[in-house]
Amino acid sequence: xxxxLFEDNHLIALNKQISDIVQxxxxxxxxxDIKIKEYIKEKYNKPGNVYLGVIHRIDRPVSGVxxxxxxxxxxxxxxxxxxxxxxxxxxxxIIKNEPPKNxxxxxxxxxxxxxxxxxxxxxxxxxxxxxxxxxxxxxxxxDNYYLLEIELYTGRHxxxxxxxxxxGCAIKGDLKYNYPRSNKNGGISLHAKSVTFIHxxxxxxxxxxxxFPKGDIWDEFDML
Numbered sequence: 001x002x003x004x005l006f007e008d009n010h011l012i013a014l015n016k017q018i019s020d021i022v023q024x025x026x027x028x029x030x031x032x033d034i035k036i037k038e039y040i041k042e043k044y045n046k047p048g049n050v051y052l053g054v055i056h057r058i059d060r061p062v063s064g065v066x067x068x069x070x071x072x073x074x075x076x077x078x079x080x081x082x083x084x085x086x087x088x089x090x091x092x093x094i095i096k097n098e099p100p101k102n103x104x105x106x107x108x109x110x111x112x113x114x115x116x117x118x119x120x121x122x123x124x125x126x127x128x129x130x131x132x133x134x135x136x137x138x139x140x141x142x143d144n145y146y147l148l149e150i151e152l153y154t155g156r157h158x159x160x161x162x163x164x165x166x167x168g169c170a171i172k173g174d175l176k177y178n179y180p181r182s183n184k185n186g187g188i189s190l191h192a193k194s195v196t197f198i199h200x201x202x203x204x205x206x207x208x209x210x211x212f213p214k215g216d217i218w219d220e221f222d223m224l
Contacts, residue, residue: 018187064192077200094189121166142220
């Protein structure tokens with residue numbers, strides 16, 4: 001079942017569950033774009049191939065908002081918004097270690113290791129690196145964990161995971177980025193909470209938000 005958050009003639013957004021993949025990869029598992037095409041084909045009784053464009057992706061162990069385009073025009077315009085940094089992406093992350101500051105902009109140079117499928121964050125520019133920045137803010141605390149709100153300014157590979165790990169604040173369950181234990185559900189405690197953008201056709205501001213995975217560590221934070 002697809003957890004659809006928003007749908008019109010131009011866009012469709014859903015709440016990705018942990019372990020779902022946005023686009024096909026070497027695992028061969030059925031990806032969300034294929035499932036959405038099947039959903040559209042059946043719901044609207046569309047003959048032939050269904051168009052669907054992937055606007056952005058989130059990692060497989062991450063949950064939250066993923067946005068797709070139902071027309072090539074919508075995809076082109078949304079891609080331009082991304083290039084022009086006119087889409088606001090908000091994530092929430094649960095960490096074990098207290099962050100060095102209550103609020104901070106992190107700036108690093110990230111290098112992707114293809115073989116490891118992992119990115120490394122450096123303080124200074126190194127060969128093959130790409131600049132990445134984000135802003136985190138401490139917004140909650142439970143008995144054992146801290147809750148961060150993150151505004152992602154650039155969309156580098158594993159950027160949030162690598163940058164938080166670099167400052168000693170690995171995301172809960174993220175073994176790849178130095179958290180000591182996995183989560184029971186196999187995911188990590190990083191959630192794409194919302195995206196805000198100007199609709200590519202209607203020219204109105206849209207905010208799409210995704211509820212958190214039920215029965216997970218998120219329940220520890222009363223403010224949710």
